[in-house]
Amino acid sequence: MYAFDFERPSTLDEAVAALGAEGAQALAGGQTLIPTLKQRLAMPETLVSLTGLAELKGISASGGVLTVGAASTHAEVARQTDHPGLAGLAGGIGDPHVRNRGTIGGSVANNDPSACYPAAVLGSGAMVVTNAREIAADDYFTGLFETALEEGEIITALRFPIPEKSAYVKFEQPASRFALVGVFVSKSEGGVRVAVTGASEEGVFRWSEAEAALASDFSPAALDGLSASAENLIGDIHGSPAYRAHLIGVLTKRAVAAAA
């Protein structure tokens, strides 16, 4: 690690001010950022810890919406029962250590193309709430490790419309156990959403053909004959674009079966 200063503000306003300084960066659970620092791949001047902010804490459901504070750990999200699809996803991230440190806000801010949460956020049509505004999931994820967040903007909460049915199915990359491909499906009044992570060179995306097929018939059989395109999919030592495209089809069916 390079040397850095460390601040732990106790209010959101203080945190926003601290992050306004040159070279400041937010630190949540550290499960992504700390390994990056150890490898000397980042050189922040100041780390601003978000763990002291009451505004980022707590999980509550009301009016069909589950509000998850950005500093909620994966373990906390896994324990809530209002949104089982989301709980299942959170419970499958990493290992107990990672789940007890890592946060939903950190994961969504980071937008790793193989991460699990982006699929749930996009696949539920959730709202990303920040200190400054609310961003719809469809506008939020803009590319690999790219999001609509401005410099210094802090995610404070994620607001998930609670779907009638939902499930996430992850096919693990054998080494990292991140998603080689992960599919989140949800069915709610607003329609069906199918979000795919791990597969695309452009990050998490919605598989609209599958959504259309499932809209009238939310069953695995509705997907028969449908295959995802391998174009722009990731090819690496763990799987070719064709393999990932194939997995998208298989996992979507399994997710629908699990949700139904």
Place this chain on the structure above:
Amino acid sequence: MPADGGIGAPNKRREDVRFLTGKGRYTDDINMRGQAYVWFLRSNVAHGRITSIDTAAAAAMPGVIRVFTGADFEGVGSIPCGWQVTDRHGEPMQEPAHPVLAQGKVRHVGDPIAAVVAETAEQARDAVEAIEVEIEELPAVVDMKAALEEGAPKVHDDLTSNLCYDWGFVEENREAVNKAFDEAAHVTTLELRNQRLVANPMEPRVAIGDYAAHNDESTLYTTSQNPHVIRLLMGAFVLGIPEHKLRVVAPDVGGGFGSKIFHYAEEAFCTFAAKQLKRPVKWTSTRSEAFMTDAHGRDHVTKIELALDKDNNFTALRTETYANMGAYLSTFAPSVPTWLHGTLMAGNYRTPLIYVNVKAVFTNTVPVDAYRGAGRPEATYQLERVIDKAARELGVDPIALRRQNFVTEFPYATPVAVEYDTGDYVATMDKLEEIADLAGFEKRLEESKASGKLRGLGVNCYIEACGIAPSHLVGQLGARAGLYESATVRVNATGGLVVMTGSHSHGQGHETAFPQVVAEMIGIDPNMIEIVHGDTANTPMGMGTYGSRSLAVGGSAIVRATEKIIAKARKIAAHLMEASEGDIELKDGQFTVAGTDKSVAWGDVTLAAYVPHNYPLEDIEPGLEETAFYDPNNFTYPAGAYACEVEVDPETGKVTIERFAAADDFGNIVNPMIVSGQVHGGLGQGIGQALLEQAVYDENGQLLTGSYMDYAMPRADDVPFYAIDHSCATPCTHNPLGVKGCGEAGAIGSPPAVVNAVVDALQRAGRNVTHIDMPLSPSRVWEAMNQ
């Protein structure tokens, strides 16, 4: 279980109390007064010429004590290779220099270029980033066959080519083998790759050099499996320090799997720099460095052919293997694809004619050397895969084909230079069929079908040569060292014992198992015996631990030394009881005069040895301490039969191991619990190789699997509960314990079982798949199914 906790007792591992409560003392736990830290500048290109190094800015950084480059190592020796192979034409292998820090050229990603010693590791690392180095990048060679092509970039400019050696074994049989193939009723051919692996011990490598100016003594603390070997190699060949001025200490070591046998540049660097700077110098490898500097394992590409007669008897075997040496010759690298591989190609079978050709190749990759099994897994994999393929081509049962060709009479001289002293391959196969419940396979197959899964069964045998090794034999084969083992048994005045062994424990449980041997011989409580190892200052010259040798060779040395102790103690007892020595019997720690009720206890005798008031001083010396060196007169030959059942998910290609059974013949067993643990660990690594692990370079020599994000290690949920058995014991005929060694078996025997099972599953499902290269990752299996 023997009530006395001696041979055969499943005593709990006493070292585990230390390890599990965080009281282990690993090299990184050692911190010395005035200690400085080194960080290495490592090449980020696979091949290049260093055109300039400017260390001025780095030298001026805070905390920097000194910056070293290759220029500081002029006059220092090359990291030596411990084995010389002679090629098919009688010529010695090509042996390049291996500098401590790069001299002019870098040859793999991770090759050390310069080093900064500073007050803290972070300061050293900061300064490394300030070194300005210019490298003219050269085309890299990664693929072995490409490396041998005319005009390929040369890894070493001063060698004639990238070919280290072209080895033929047994060269005299070459034509006879070819003729047998011409006359064969059936020939089965298989091309395969035994992929490159990274050993990944839990503890990364660490080295601390220390220098005492007042007596000109150097000490190296290091994560080594064989401290005496490091002392000899580094002292005699690299730094020119005689043994009496060089101490090497390998304290608790957190796993090695072979990768900590070898002498590494960082060890020499720290020892050298400590003397230059008159300060202790410490290096702790990061995991990232471990991936690109620890010797890798395997990396063979092979074509194997099996000839059979019309009755399905094996008549000849022919192989052509390309073995990757990496950029330099690591300590034992040349021996792995030759003498640890070619000599095992007979397997458990009567194949009268065998010819093995191995081309060892330099490439711009991390050096490759022994990794759990070393050569024997490669031999077993090829052989057991080609036999399976032959059985399918011939439409015969793969187990029956094996049984038909088993060696059944011992001793058996193979056509590849070794003689199996004993074994019973029929018995282990019978036992396997029982513990694997092969009779119930069809039913399980139906159950899998019902749940939409493809089930397959893979069976194979293995044999290995352990108890490494008879010195006279390995000397003829090119070893530059003897491979005996040593022990000193020191009895204290009040009867407790300390056994100093030249072997080294880094997970094997020596501290528990070795006392069981001595306790059994004397008839005392094993808790009266302590094991000391790992420090050249207080153990006799020994060759360390690898090749499943510690009990077979090191244990035999302990037996020999204990026999000397007992012989002397008997003399003392005879004197104390005024009886004749021939009448003295030792049982349960009591010396008695045969046929009388006269006896003296072990403790009385040991006290007499050190307080010799009533003592036969005219015949024997006081004291009770003996040393023995044991040089085996043959290898040992553990063997067994393994069975694996898999399920393949036809939609994703994912393989799960549903059942795994291992029937091993390890000869006599000293501690069955430790043996089971060794088998479990070996199976885990073998399954890891079969399904998950692989080190991958891109065409430019960049390591794509440089962290656990891409290098897949086996985890608990990747392996099943094992059914294991080691009751089919045919004791080794030539060592005093009748033991054979069990450390590598699991890793040697399991990969072919897994691959045979997956191929079986796919064939049963009507897929025309005859082979898939390891690791059988979901994507590879899916691609094979859908080709």
